[in-house]
Amino acid sequence: MSLNEKQKKYLRTLAHSKKPVVLTGAAGVSEALLAEVDVALTRHELIKVRINAADHEERQAMIDAITGNTGAELVQRIGHVAVLYRQAEKPQITLPK
Secondary structure: OOOOHHHHHHHHHHHOOOOOOEEOEOOEOOHHHHHHHHHHHHHHOEEEEEOOOOOHHHHHHHHHHHHHHHOOEEEEEEOOEEEEEOOOOOOOOOOOO
16 A cells, blocks of 8 residues: 555544654564554554664664564654654544545
8 A cells, every 4th residue: 555645644644643653672673572563553553663773874774674574654753753654444534635
């Protein structure tokens, strides 16, 4: 699924007041972290993930690994926080066209 700019803007608005529900640790992107992100996406559809990495390239690599392994779409990344979206089987969020 590919989100257009209107949909991303809508999701950014919804995510603004949310707190990160998953925090990456020293282990980086592990199977346990991917499982936790998968559970959070299944339950909430739209989540924030705090990426604890030293530099920009490492953070981007971790985000790419998470989105690639969970089927999530990156909505926004600001500093160490990434907003991810994955539509559920029974969507709770109705996206604009």
